[in-house]
Amino acid sequence: MKFLSELKTLSQQIKFPQRIDITAGFKNIVIAGMGGSGIVGKIFAEIYNKVPVTVVSGYEIPSFVDSQTLFIAISYSGNTEETLSAFEKAEKNKAQMVAITSGGSLADKDCYVVRVPPGLQPRSAIGYMFMPLYNAFFQPSKEDIDKTESILKELDDNHQVERSIANEIYNGNRFPVIMSSNPFSAVGYRWRTQFNENSKIMAMNSDFPELNHNETMPLKLSYSLDKLYFIAIRPDDKRIERRMQATQRITGQNFRIIDLIGDTTLQRIFYAIHVGDYISYELALLRGVDPTDVSLIEELKRLLRQ
Amino acid sequence: MKFLSELKTLSQQIKFPQRIDITAGFKNIVIAGMGGSGIVGKIFAEIYNKVPVTVVSGYEIPSFVDSQTLFIAISYSGNTEETLSAFEKAEKNKAQMVAITSGGSLADKDCYVVRVPPGLQPRSAIGYMFMPLYNAFFQPSKEDIDKTESILKELDDNHQVERSIANEIYNGNRFPVIMSSNPFSAVGYRWRTQFNENSKIMAMNSDFPELNHNETMPLKLSYSLDKLYFIAIRPDDKRIERRMQATQRITGQNFRIIDLIGDTTLQRIFYAIHVGDYISYELALLRGVDPTDVSLIEELKRLLRQ
Numbered sequence: 001m002k003f004l005s006e007l008k009t010l011s012q013q014i015k016f017p018q019r020i021d022i023t024a025g026f027k028n029i030v031i032a033g034m035g036g037s038g039i040v041g042k043i044f045a046e047i048y049n050k051v052p053v054t055v056v057s058g059y060e061i062p063s064f065v066d067s068q069t070l071f072i073a074i075s076y077s078g079n080t081e082e083t084l085s086a087f088e089k090a091e092k093n094k095a096q097m098v099a100i101t102s103g104g105s106l107a108d109k110d111c112y113v114v115r116v117p118p119g120l121q122p123r124s125a126i127g128y129m130f131m132p133l134y135n136a137f138f139q140p141s142k143e144d145i146d147k148t149e150s151i152l153k154e155l156d157d158n159h160q161v162e163r164s165i166a167n168e169i170y171n172g173n174r175f176p177v178i179m180s181s182n183p184f185s186a187v188g189y190r191w192r193t194q195f196n197e198n199s200k201i202m203a204m205n206s207d208f209p210e211l212n213h214n215e216t217m218p219l220k221l222s223y224s225l226d227k228l229y230f231i232a233i234r235p236d237d238k239r240i241e242r243r244m245q246a247t248q249r250i251t252g253q254n255f256r257i258i259d260l261i262g263d264t265t266l267q268r269i270f271y272a273i274h275v276g277d278y279i280s281y282e283l284a285l286l287r288g289v290d291p292t293d294v295s296l297i298e299e300l301k302r303l304l305r306q
Numbered sequence: 307m308k309f310l311s312e313l314k315t316l317s318q319q320i321k322f323p324q325r326i327d328i329t330a331g332f333k334n335i336v337i338a339g340m341g342g343s344g345i346v347g348k349i350f351a352e353i354y355n356k357v358p359v360t361v362v363s364g365y366e367i368p369s370f371v372d373s374q375t376l377f378i379a380i381s382y383s384g385n386t387e388e389t390l391s392a393f394e395k396a397e398k399n400k401a402q403m404v405a406i407t408s409g410g411s412l413a414d415k416d417c418y419v420v421r422v423p424p425g426l427q428p429r430s431a432i433g434y435m436f437m438p439l440y441n442a443f444f445q446p447s448k449e450d451i452d453k454t455e456s457i458l459k460e461l462d463d464n465h466q467v468e469r470s471i472a473n474e475i476y477n478g479n480r481f482p483v484i485m486s487s488n489p490f491s492a493v494g495y496r497w498r499t500q501f502n503e504n505s506k507i508m509a510m511n512s513d514f515p516e517l518n519h520n521e522t523m524p525l526k527l528s529y530s531l532d533k534l535y536f537i538a539i540r541p542d543d544k545r546i547e548r549r550m551q552a553t554q555r556i557t558g559q560n561f562r563i564i565d566l567i568g569d570t571t572l573q574r575i576f577y578a579i580h581v582g583d584y585i586s587y588e589l590a591l592l593r594g595v596d597p598t599d600v601s602l603i604e605e606l607k608r609l610l611r612q
Contacts, residue, residue, distance in 0.1 A: 027333070028358050049368030052334050052358030057516045058488060059545060061356030082515055170328065173529035175481075176507070182364060193520040200527040201482070202534060203512040209388055210363045213341025214499040214604050221506040223479035227533050228508060239365060246388025246609045250602050289527065296522050296556050303552045 011152035013127025019135035026070035032086040033074035036123030071095035076122035078104020123129035159278040173228035179232040191276035198280035198291040219251035317458035319433025325441035332376035338392040339380035342429030348492035375402035380426035384410020472588035485538040497582035504586035504597040525557035
């Protein structure tokens with residue numbers, strides 16, 4: 001199965017040694033990217049906060065972008081229309097330009113280009129696109145990388161739990177409601193988009209503590225609750241853990257809770273990502289849909305080029 | 307009906323003349339707030355981009371916050387636990403502190419405090435909390451304010467269309483899927499939370515063009531699509547309008563499209579906000595739930611204080 005072998009490359013991607021060049025100095029970072037490439041910026045923005053990090057998912061860039069901005073364009077294909085548009089605007093504003101791509105127009109740009117291995121679905125190449133950022137800003141130890149690799153491999157070898165969760169979602173044709181919290185909020189969004197792309201189902205995601213300010217009432221009182229499947233990533237922060245427990249108690253909703261494995265942020269984030277990969281993959285199998293099928297997106301692009 | 311009279315104050319809130327002090331100069335802005343108060347920062351961050359604006363919805367602040375950060379804490383009650391925590395951390399980092407509140411602990415802080423009129427649900431006071439920011443950074447003309455007021459009043463007098471949309475959502479007990487785009491992405495999130503809080507139903511929101519990179523396949527192939535109601539805010543950007551049209555065509559989904567009224571960003575944003583207010587309010591009436599009921603949230607706070 002092609003897609004399964006793609007998923008299994010993640011443990012190797014973690015060892016991708018490239019890093020972007022950050023020696024020039026900058027006062028803010030802007031990361032442009034869409035979909036399976038854009039998620040890389042969203043995850044990074046949640047964990048790096050020594051300078052403001054702004055994530056752009058569209059054609060335009062903020063007007064503050066200037067020569068003291070580190071602008072990082074991420075597009076696996078290298079041909080994403082919105083990202084190329086943002087790139088050109090940032091170049092015009094004289095930002096310090098970096099590109100992370102496997103090819104396409106982006107690879108030919110006159111700037112610091114990190115080339116990542118081609119041939120995967122963009123969303124399956126998340127490790128290749130993420131590590132050049134993480135290596136540059138966080139300098140993970142070899143031990144950390146090795147441990148992340150082994151955690152991911154274990155999941156490749158055994159994802160029975162993920163299969164059973166997929167089954168629970170599938171029984172009742174339910175929409176997953178993913179509940180996460182910092183530093184896993186963007187991972188919650190990644191899960192949502194993996195359900196969208198792999199399983200071809202709609203899904204929603206929310207964050208603690210924000211969801212306590214709006215979704216708490218409907219968790220008990222909404223109609224059609226039997227059409228939802230609540231799945232929470234166990235919070236690292238004890239205050240948030242208490243909120244999650246209290247939310248379950250007062251709404252009477254029992255969330256399926258995912259306990260993360262790993263001692264470091266890198267390990268836990270990638271474990272969390274890969275759990276979502278497997279649940280959405282197993283759900284695709286149950287539904288009999290092809291997780292690699294992106295025909296409508298291709299059709300859309302054709303239509304837009306006309 | 308108490309809630310209806312609250313909704314009708316929005317046209318007056320627009321005329322709230324206060325403005326925060328931005329004369330000291332700053333290199334970035336961080337806005338802290340949760341739920342009905344936090345949405346103010348999210349909307350502002352989407353339209354102001356002369357410096358990086360970071361929105362915080364939790365206890366922690368980014369480590370870059372320093373004396374050159376303008377830190378704006380927004381809490382209608384003035385007692386929001388997460389926002390007070392973020393405030394204290396920013397104060398410790400010597401940020402330039404501003405508070406927007408109707409009272410509580412926040413009103414007693416030793417900083418520039420904008421006091422807004424008390425007595426409303428936080429989410430109904432969005433105009434009072436937003437205008438002190440908008441007035442300071444955008445200096446709207448009297449004509450713009452007056453026009454916004456009259457657009458909102460018209461909606462107060464006639465929201466038949468919003469009632470019929472509420473009916474369509476209610477028939478089939480469907481979850482709204484709100485599709486928006488810049489500069490109305492945060493408004494899409496506002497709609498979602500108004501469905502949560504007023505109508506007591508779960509809802510989801512997405513943005514163009516990002517949704518074209520993940521939700522396009524499930525728009526056609528997901529199960530349980532009869533449980534969703536797709537509603538799109540008409541994009542201002544012609545490229546995004548084309549995407550929306552193409553998305554409808556290839557997925558076969560017919561979105562209910564909301565055409566915005568108004569000539570300026572202020573007018574269009576507040577018109578869009580108020581349309582969502584009325585749809586969610588009318589849906590509450592249809593369901594026979596009290597739009598002002600926040601009993602579970604109060605219960606949660608009690609439980610967390612134990």
